[in-house]
Amino acid sequence: MAKVLRKFVLPGDLIVKGNYPPAPNTYQMDDGLHSLKVGLSEIEGRNVRVIPLAGRYVPRPDDLVVGVVIDLNAFAWSVDINSFFPAFLTATDVFGKRYSPESEDLSSKFDIGDVIIARVAAYDRSKDPMLTVAGPKLGRVNGGYLMKISPVKVPRLIGRRGSMSKMIEEATGTRITIGQNGIIVINGEPSRIPLAVKAIEMVETQAHLAGLSVSVQNFLSKETGRVVRKPQEGPPQSDDFNSGESE
Amino acid sequence: MTQLISKKNLRLDGRKLDELRPIKLTVGVLKNADGSAYIEWGRNKIMAGVYGPKECHPKHMALPDRALLKCRYHMAPFSVDDRKPPQPSRREIELSKIIREALSPAIVLEDFPRTAIEVYVEVLQSDGSSRIASITAASAALADAGIPMRDLVVGCAVGKVQDKIVADVSDTEDKEGQVDLPVAFMPNLNLITLLQSDGALTKDEFEKAFKLALEKGRYVYEIVRDALLEGFVGRKNEKEGN
Numbered sequence: 001m002a003k004v005l006r007k008f009v010l011p012g013d014l015i016v017k018g019n020y021p022p023a024p025n026t027y028q029m030d031d032g033l034h035s036l037k038v039g040l041s042e043i044e045g046r047n048v049r050v051i052p053l054a055g056r057y058v059p060r061p062d063d064l065v066v067g068v069v070i071d072l073n074a075f076a077w078s079v080d081i082n083s084f085f086p087a088f089l090t091a092t093d094v095f096g097k098r099y100s101p102e103s104e105d106l107s108s109k110f111d112i113g114d115v116i117i118a119r120v121a122a123y124d125r126s127k128d129p130m131l132t133v134a135g136p137k138l139g140r141v142n143g144g145y146l147m148k149i150s151p152v153k154v155p156r157l158i159g160r161r162g163s164m165s166k167m168i169e170e171a172t173g174t175r176i177t178i179g180q181n182g183i184i185v186i187n188g189e190p191s192r193i194p195l196a197v198k199a200i201e202m203v204e205t206q207a208h209l210a211g212l213s214v215s216v217q218n219f220l221s222k223e224t225g226r227v228v229r230k231p232q233e234g235p236p237q238s239d240d241f242n243s244g245e246s247e
Numbered sequence: 248m249t250q251l252i253s254k255k256n257l258r259l260d261g262r263k264l265d266e267l268r269p270i271k272l273t274v275g276v277l278k279n280a281d282g283s284a285y286i287e288w289g290r291n292k293i294m295a296g297v298y299g300p301k302e303c304h305p306k307h308m309a310l311p312d313r314a315l316l317k318c319r320y321h322m323a324p325f326s327v328d329d330r331k332p333p334q335p336s337r338r339e340i341e342l343s344k345i346i347r348e349a350l351s352p353a354i355v356l357e358d359f360p361r362t363a364i365e366v367y368v369e370v371l372q373s374d375g376s377s378r379i380a381s382i383t384a385a386s387a388a389l390a391d392a393g394i395p396m397r398d399l400v401v402g403c404a405v406g407k408v409q410d411k412i413v414a415d416v417s418d419t420e421d422k423e424g425q426v427d428l429p430v431a432f433m434p435n436l437n438l439i440t441l442l443q444s445d446g447a448l449t450k451d452e453f454e455k456a457f458k459l460a461l462e463k464g465r466y467v468y469e470i471v472r473d474a475l476l477e478g479f480v481g482r483k484n485e486k487e488g489n
Contacts, residue, residue, distance in 0.1 A: 008476060008479070008480065010390060010399060010472060010475055011353070011390055011395070011396035011397065011398055011399055012353075012396070012397060012398030012399055012433065012434070012435035012436065013435065014435065025395065027355075027397065029436070034397070034398075034435065036355060036395035036396060036397065037390075037393055037395055037396075038390050038391070038393065038475055038479055052393055053393070053479050054282065054391060054392060054393030054479075055392070055393025055394070056281070056299075056300060056393065084299070084300040084301050084302060084359060084362045085302060085361075085362075086302075125358070125359070125360050125361075126311075126360065126361075152393065208479070208480065
């Protein structure tokens with residue numbers, strides 16, 4: 001494996017000279033690839049990328065998101081997913097193709113103010129994002145603690161194949177659902193939630209630092225008074241809806 | 248007329264002809280904005296806040312192919328020595344427009360069609376060349392908000408005072424001097440985004456002044472770089488203190 005070169009970059013900074021394949025958060029000029037954002041650039045062989053350190057959530061198809069229902073009409077719900085457009089969830093997605101506004105009432109399923117876990121079904125820049133709740137673990141959130149982190153820090157919180165979030169879940173005995181849009185639902189014993197919140201805040205504030213999982217591991221071991229192990233990295237699973245980021 | 252430059256080539260505040268006033272920039276100062284920056288440039292004190300990209304309101308203003316960039320330059324009533332009426336003046340409307348036009352080439356507006364990006368610049372204390380200080384602070388705030396930009400926008404105002412080319416024109420020099428020439432540009436791409444001039448320069452004078460503006464602008468760029476580095480890498484301890 002080629003060595004990874006990391007660098008702090010600002011918008012306009014030349015990351016690498018020469019002709020490289022297009023990469024996220026970069027643009028090509030005559031002299032080479034430049035960064036579009038404040039972030040950390042990574043060069044691995046001919047693969048270049050910039051991990052942004054700030055920014056809003058941009059919906060991507062298949063992302064798992066947590067949102068709040070803000071409006072409903074006869075055919076769809078409007079959901080705030082912490083992005084620049086409200087997403088919509090169609091009635092046919094929930095009630096099936098035979099849905100009729102005469103026989104069914106949308107508010108019987110999700111009402112304004114309800115928190116839902118959904119997946120982005122479709123999005124491109126010209127249309128508002130469309131959601132779906134068809135799938136396991138999707139639908140209304142019936143309880144738990146909601147918190148918000150910066151969406152760019154979400155890959156770090158998930159960790160490689162979910163290792164970071166699994167470690168926090170196991171150490172604190174909670175269940176954590178992480179939306180790619182930066183909204184998190186924590187379920188579990190009320191007394192255990194504050195520790196999970198602290199650990200998540202720690203990940204958010206130290207997301208740009210190397211060796212993050214070790215410091216979170218030490219923090220959790222100290223707080224719980226027992227040895228917290230890093231979970232084994234299993235093979236990628238189909239229900240691993242959030243592809244995490246390597247460290 | 249006020250003597251603006253001494254026989255030893257020193258200016259009213261003791262600066263040399265090509266010397267800038269002290270500049271202090273901090274990013275991420277406002278919690279409720281998506282991005283923010285605070286700049287002290289000499290006696291200028293300017294706060295910039297950025298929201299976006301967000302839904303565009305009113306909706307009829309939204310553009311189908313790119314984001315709408317909204318800028319507001321506003322001077323606080325206490326920003327000048329005589330109370331400034333708080334409603335937008337002719338000058339503030341002009342500066343809002345030129346700040347928008349100076350920043351828009353840098354921002355990748357095409358990535359966010361139908362949305363709006365809002366830039367609010369609040370001048371708390373004004374002391375000459377505030378448009379350049381505002382653009383610098385606003386571009387740092389945009390970077391802080393994580394909005395994709397081709398480059399940062401920085402600049403420097405140069406001028407002609409008592410027939411001499413000077414860098415970083417102060418308030419008195421602007422009012423009593425001969426020429427004020429603000430320049431804003433993208434230092435990596437070498438593209439000018441703002442060039443204004445009030446007063447006349449000969450061709451040679453212009454070339455000298457323009458070169459000085461670019462040179463000093465690059466110095467300002469280093470300050471912005473340091474501020475962003477400090478803001479992002481130094482931010483890790485912020486929450487622990489709360």
